[in-house]
Amino acid sequence: MSNDISVLLVEDNLADVALLMELLQDGDSEHWQVTHAKRLSLALEHLCKTKYDVVLLDLSLPDSQGLDTVIQVQATVPYLPIVVLTGLLDKTIARQAVAQGAQDYLVKGQLSSELLLKTVHYAIDRTQILKRLQESEDRFRGVFNQTYQFMGLLSPDGIVLDLNQATREMSGFQDQAIINTPIWEIPCWQTVEISKAWLKTAVLRASQGETMRAELQAHTSQGTLRWFDASIKPLKDEHSNITVLIVEGRDISKLKRAEAEIRQSLAKEQELNQMKNSFISMISHEFRNPISTISFATNLLEDCDLPSEERKSFFELIYTAINEVLHLLDEILLLGRTEAGKIEIDCKTIELESFCREIVEMFQLTTGNSHPILFSVKGRSTWAKVDTSLLKHILDNLLSNAIKYSPKGGTICFTLICKGNQAKFIVKDQGIGIPKADQAKLFEPFHRAANVNSIQGTGLGLAIVKRYVDLQQGQIQVESQEGVGSTFTVTLLQDLSQDLLKPHNPSVAKEQEAFSRNQTLLES
Numbered sequence: 001m002s003n004d005i006s007v008l009l010v011e012d013n014l015a016d017v018a019l020l021m022e023l024l025q026d027g028d029s030e031h032w033q034v035t036h037a038k039r040l041s042l043a044l045e046h047l048c049k050t051k052y053d054v055v056l057l058d059l060s061l062p063d064s065q066g067l068d069t070v071i072q073v074q075a076t077v078p079y080l081p082i083v084v085l086t087g088l089l090d091k092t093i094a095r096q097a098v099a100q101g102a103q104d105y106l107v108k109g110q111l112s113s114e115l116l117l118k119t120v121h122y123a124i125d126r127t128q129i130l131k132r133l134q135e136s137e138d139r140f141r142g143v144f145n146q147t148y149q150f151m152g153l154l155s156p157d158g159i160v161l162d163l164n165q166a167t168r169e170m171s172g173f174q175d176q177a178i179i180n181t182p183i184w185e186i187p188c189w190q191t192v193e194i195s196k197a198w199l200k201t202a203v204l205r206a207s208q209g210e211t212m213r214a215e216l217q218a219h220t221s222q223g224t225l226r227w228f229d230a231s232i233k234p235l236k237d238e239h240s241n242i243t244v245l246i247v248e249g250r251d252i253s254k255l256k257r258a259e260a261e262i263r264q265s266l267a268k269e270q271e272l273n274q275m276k277n278s279f280i281s282m283i284s285h286e287f288r289n290p291i292s293t294i295s296f297a298t299n300l301l302e303d304c305d306l307p308s309e310e311r312k313s314f315f316e317l318i319y320t321a322i323n324e325v326l327h328l329l330d331e332i333l334l335l336g337r338t339e340a341g342k343i344e345i346d347c348k349t350i351e352l353e354s355f356c357r358e359i360v361e362m363f364q365l366t367t368g369n370s371h372p373i374l375f376s377v378k379g380r381s382t383w384a385k386v387d388t389s390l391l392k393h394i395l396d397n398l399l400s401n402a403i404k405y406s407p408k409g410g411t412i413c414f415t416l417i418c419k420g421n422q423a424k425f426i427v428k429d430q431g432i433g434i435p436k437a438d439q440a441k442l443f444e445p446f447h448r449a450a451n452v453n454s455i456q457g458t459g460l461g462l463a464i465v466k467r468y469v470d471l472q473q474g475q476i477q478v479e480s481q482e483g484v485g486s487t488f489t490v491t492l493l494q495d496l497s498q499d500l501l502k503p504h505n506p507s508v509a510k511e512q513e514a515f516s517r518n519q520t521l522l523e524s
């Protein structure tokens with residue numbers, strides 16, 4: 001069967017042209033369609049118009065010399081097999097032409113029909129193979145670069161050979177910076193030691209045939225930390241040797257964020273559930289006692305013959321029980337109002353020492369000195385701008401707890417320290433103390449420590465205190481040891497920024513004057 005092969009013969013020497021034509025015709029059964037061009041410009045015109053299977057190209061033409069001739073032909077028709085025709089003395093340039101992409105060269109004067117045909121056939125075959133290879137490479141590159149997934153190729157020992165476009169864009173690295181670098185040395189893992197360590201192990205195991213997968217964190221070119229579902233898979237050749245490791249990554253940061261949010265809201269829901277349960281059990285327990293007392297006392301009071309002394313004591317029992325219930329209701333309502341953000345701050349400039357003394361005196365009156373409170377003051381100016389009603393509530397709660405959780409006769413030290421624009425209120429007792437495990441949860445509503453035993457309480461007081469302190473941008477700290485005692489410290493800003501320094505503020509000036517007068521009287 002005969003095949004037509006179209007040849008463009010670019011040669012200015014007519015004797016060589018005649019010889020080449022003759023050698024071609026002497027050859028096998030192929031039917032050669034030869035077009036002759038004496039100059040490169042003519043050859044390029046032919047190439048633009050007609051499709052050729054091969055070009056026989058002399059490098060010394062009247063309008064082009066040397067390598068440039070090859071380059072121009074290639075530029076006009078890529079993937080056209082070129083066989084360079086050269087003289088005996090021009091072998092070096094012919095070899096350069098082959099390096100440049102020509103398929104082969106033939107030395108004029110050493111030609112035979114057989115050699116010419118073999119060279120032309122090989123040139124055509126090789127070019128077709130190269131073209132198919134290039135198409136396959138283009139298809140691979142297209143997929144490799146167009147995918148949204150991050151992909152890379154590694155040598156079996158983890159050296160980066162190639163990275164796709166998505167990876168380069170995400171990491172912000174240009175090829176030169178990371179090609180030939182071990183994957184764990186790439187800067188995007190530098191602050192994420194766990195990811196680095198995993199990559200080292202994964203490369204080792206993948207190079208032994210395993211497929212590795214994990215969730216890793218890495219930095220993007222913008223410096224943000226993202227989560228990736230990463231895998232490393234070994235690729236084997238026909239002899240089952242691992243030639244390349246394929247690294248893949250999928251950005252799962254959004255998924256991770258959603259997961260964290262779900263976990264958080266689940267935890268919140270659990271916490272709310274727990275709070276609800278504590279609330280219900282606290283309510284049923286705390287309300288039951290006083291209500292049983294009221295019921296018991298009223299039953300007995302139905303007996304009209306009861307002596308008046310006993311009637312009086314039953315009425316007292318009822319009043320105390322009612323007060324307990326009212327106190328509990330007050331605390332629940334207060335907590336509800338603070339949680340709903342309904343408490344507004346109303347700050348006034350006051351003198352803290354006398355404010356604290358009044359509270360201490362009130363406590364000593366109501367407790368009948370069962371727990372002596374030693375009050376002391378440190379610091380020069382005890383003026384501060386505070387919300388008096390919130391502060392009173394805070395101190396009332398800390399002092400009543402100190403009393404409630406201390407044995408009868410236990411001394412309570414209450415210290416006010418005003419220093420460097422800060423007012424510290426320290427309440428220290430020698431009571432039952434708080435177990436370590438309970439200390440972190442002390443400010444959560446309804447939390448009561450394990451050692452309270454039969455001491456009455458709701459677990460709401462400190463939760464309200466904490467919110468009141470927060471409202472004034474203050475801080476509260478606890479130091480406690482079970483069986484030794486507890487110290488609660490509330491720190492508030494004195495916030496005297498301007499008021500006391502302003503001479504034209506008449507109300508403050510008056511208060512200040514009154515205070516200094518009191519001080520002088522006290523001292524004298």
Ligand code: ADP
Pocket residue numbers: 397401402403405429431432433434442447448449450451452456457458459460461462463486
């Ligand atoms: P309660 O009404 O139970 O006293 P609080 O919210 O005021 O509620 O206090 C929460 C818990 O903190 C108390 O139940 C108790 O376990 C612990 N607590 C608070 N103050 C003291 C203290 N001074 N000494 C020992 N335990 C304390």
